[in-house]
Amino acid sequence: MARPITLFTGQWADLPFEEVARLAGEWGYDGLEIACWGDHLDPWRWDDDAYVQGKLDILERHGLKVWTISNHLKGQAVCDDPIDERHRGILPDVVWGDGDPEGVRRRAAEEMKNTARLAARLGVKTVTGFTGSSIWKYVAMFPPASEKMVDAGYQDFADRWNPILDVFDEVGVRFAHEVHPSEIAYDYWTTQRALEAIGHREAFGLNWDPSHMVWQDIDPVGFLWDFKDRIYHVHCKDTKKRLSNGRNGRLSSHLAWADPRRGWDFISTGHGDVPWEDAFRMLNSIGYRGPLSVEWEDAGMDRLDGAPEALAFVRRLSSYEPSAAAFDAAFSTK
Secondary structure (H helix, E strand, O other): OOOOEEEEHHHHOOOOHHHHHHHHHHHOOOEEEEEOOOOOOOHHHOOOHHHHHHHHHHHHHOOOEEEEEEOHHHHHHHHOOOOOHHHHOOOOHHHHOOOOHHHHHHHHHHHHHHHHHHHHHHOOOEEEEOOOOOOHHHOOOOOOOOHHHHHHHHHHHHHHHHHHHHHHHHHOOEEEEEOOOOOOOOOHHHHHHHHHHOOOOOOEEEEEOOHHHHOOOOOHHHHHHHOHHHEEEEEEOEEEEOOOOOOOOOOHHHOOOOOOOOOEEEEOOOOOOOOHHHHHHHHHHOOOOOOEEEOOOOOOOOHHHHHHHHHHHHHHHHOOOOOHHHHHHHOOOO
């Protein structure tokens, strides 16, 4: 059975939810990975029967389903330190409140609990998102961060996220953390460390997004194999590195998206440096049967052109299925 292909609505939250559903349905997507911002989903209304049914009705009108919802923005605020004007730009008033950092973190945690409850009401088994991190600010390692400071960061993550994950367990939903710079798990070894910090509990898995690995020179295909029991969701997003001129840096020099002086940028799926064919073969090998979600972030291409193009690319690769029958036939002695 082919894996469903969905469109992540996070980069479309400036449009009404019904309009995004209409576009995705016309393009031929199977469903949406619905973001909990804009007017797309409000986790605080998880117990409003009419609200929940209204969202399902919109999907049905446009021939779409939902397997996953996202709350990256509020998840970011659960562990982040500092909480500052950057967060004011991504958080609603109900989470920001008076801006007191600890209050923001507590309210963000409550919204993540409500996100699990809303997912269950929608019949969804997976929530994707970020965790935030109190120790990302130490990543440059100068002045040097002590081992004690780093240990405290992972303990802070466990202390803040275990109660959230308790609610995920209660309602039968899993959290798929997107391994990403600025998070508690941003590369291979920090992913291992984060899983250890929460005792490898099953409620916490991974949203595999290869774009964030490629620009760090992490092998995204090997990552799939090593964390195969934790791959709960897949983002199809590409990255193009531009490091060959000796001036562009991997840390991007505080330059805007699509500035040619940056060392890398997100780009339309299939046009970058992600080894997609190898990745899809590995997804087959580890038995991943969940959604393939197109996340559109190419600042150099109109999204109304790029989103259907990305769908066609992912659809073609997703059609590659393991051919055990052909292998058996080739080596049969009968």
